[in-house]
Structures are given as structure tokens and as C-alpha cells.
Amino acid sequence: MKTTINSIQLLKIPVIEDTRGNLAFIQEAVLPFEFKRVYYLFDVPSNAFRGGHSHIVQQEVLIALSGSFEVVLNDGVEKKSFLLNKPNIGLHIPTGIWRELQNFSSGAVCLVLASDVYDEEDYIRDFNEFLESKK
Numbered sequence: 001m002k003t004t005i006n007s008i009q010l011l012k013i014p015v016i017e018d019t020r021g022n023l024a025f026i027q028e029a030v031l032p033f034e035f036k037r038v039y040y041l042f043d044v045p046s047n048a049f050r051g052g053h054s055h056i057v058q059q060e061v062l063i064a065l066s067g068s069f070e071v072v073l074n075d076g077v078e079k080k081s082f083l084l085n086k087p088n089i090g091l092h093i094p095t096g097i098w099r100e101l102q103n104f105s106s107g108a109v110c111l112v113l114a115s116d117v118y119d120e121e122d123y124i125r126d127f128n129e130f131l132e133s134k135k
Contacts, residue, residue, distance in 0.1 A: 002096070004078070005077075005078040008080065008091070008093060009032075009091075010089055010090070011030065011089070013026060014030060022088075026113065031092075032092055035114060036116050036117050037116065037117050038112070039114070040109055040110060042109045042110075044069075044108060050101040050104075050110075051071075051099040054095075054098045055095050056096070057115075057116065058119075059093065059095055060093045060112055060113065060114050061090040061092050061112070062090065062111070063084070063089070063112075064109070064110060066107055068105045069104045069105065070083050071093075072099070075097055076131050085105075096133070098127065
């Protein structure tokens with residue numbers, strides 16, 4: 001089955017609201033996969049790009065913990081852009097989707113929950129190679 005733009009989904013992260021401040025939580029039932037790695041991007045200059053790759057096996061969920069940034073996704077045929085700016089919304093990116101992160105606001109923090117540990121062999125970092133893999 002080929003992964004397409006239609007496979008991408010926004011996930012609502014559960015929040016417990018309280019007058020003292022809200023608490024959001026992520027547990028197994030919230031994500032469409034079991035996560036094995038958590039990392040985050042911060043202090044990204046507003047004119048910088050992150051990403052620029054796709055994964056062969058790994059899935060990810062991106063969350064804007066603070067500030068905002070744009071995620072441009074491409075399935076080899078269609079392109080779609082998402083503005084992430086709420087800490088209770090996650091963007092699920094399945095395997096086989098090219099991603100680019102851009103337009104980071106000042107103070108933006110991007111949390112990433114990944115389905116696997118880091119493995120360079122799982123990355124496709126050349127866009128033409130990515131397009132070839134989609135055939």
C-alpha cells in the first residue's frame with residue numbers, strides 16, 4: 001500500500017484543563033504507534049529549514065510545544081502544508097512522506113515522537129531518490 005497525503009492525520013492530544021494551568025499527556029492509546037524515541041528542535045532560526053527527508057520504516061508525530069512552524073509534506077504526487085501552533089495537536093506522518101519544516105516563530109519548540117530509534121539507513125535524504133522510491 002502506498003502512503004499518500006490522505007494518510008496524514010492530525011491527532012488531538014488529551015488535555016486536563018485546570019485554572020492553575022493545563023496538562024497534556026501522551027500515552028500508548030493516543031498515538032497510532034508505540035514510540036521508541038523522543039527528540040525536540042528548538043532555537044531554530046526563522047529562515048532555517050529542518051527535515052528535508054523521508055523515512056522508509058519510521059513514523060513520527062510532531063507537536064508544536066511552543067510557538068509555531070510550518071510542516072510541508074509531499075507524497076511524491078501531492079503536497080500539503082500544515083501550520084502547527086497548538087501544544088494539544090499532533091501531526092502524524094506515516095512512512096514514505098517527504099517532510100520539510102520551515103517558518104519557525106521565535107521560541108518555537110517542535111517535539112517529535114518517533115516509532116523507532118535513530119537509524120541512518122531508514123532515511124531518504126535526496127528528493128529525487130525519494131521520488132524514485134515512490135514508483
